[in-house]
Amino acid sequence: MAEGQNSNEHSVSVAMQDSGGPYDFHLSRHLLRLGERHDIALRRDLFRYYHSDAQSAIAAGHDTRAALLAFGCDATHGYERTHIDSLAALSRLLTAYILSPPVFASDAKPRETSLERFNKQLEHPVHMESCTHVPPVDEVLDSSNNSDKD
Incomplete structure (x- = not known):
């Protein structure tokens, strides 16, 4: 793991923020609680030198919740190395999230206005x-x- 990171090779990292700023507090907290409830090895971390596509979408004005999950790895963007434990923890947390209810009940209701222009093929x-x-x-x-x- 990189020096100064809280990540490790046996757990999934829940990034609280990256260089673009903090991730959604409620969604990140929901993921942390799911990990604790299901006994999934996880760590909170800050990725000061990383910028995600989610942060770019938010900066572009998209109204969405964003959180970042990462497996513990060494030497990204080239020759990546990780432990199977971290990948297993990530897959377990993603499964728990997919099977969980939305963070807010209102998130389950589609906004009619945002989908109106996608109702037919051009x-x-x-x-x-x-x-x-x-x-x-x-x-x-x-x-x-x-x-x-x-």
């Missing part, structure tokens, strides 16, 4: 047409052979 003419001309492969290969002869 017709073909509405889709953007690509104006990029891609020549056939044979044409590209033939022209390269002709240039070798010159």
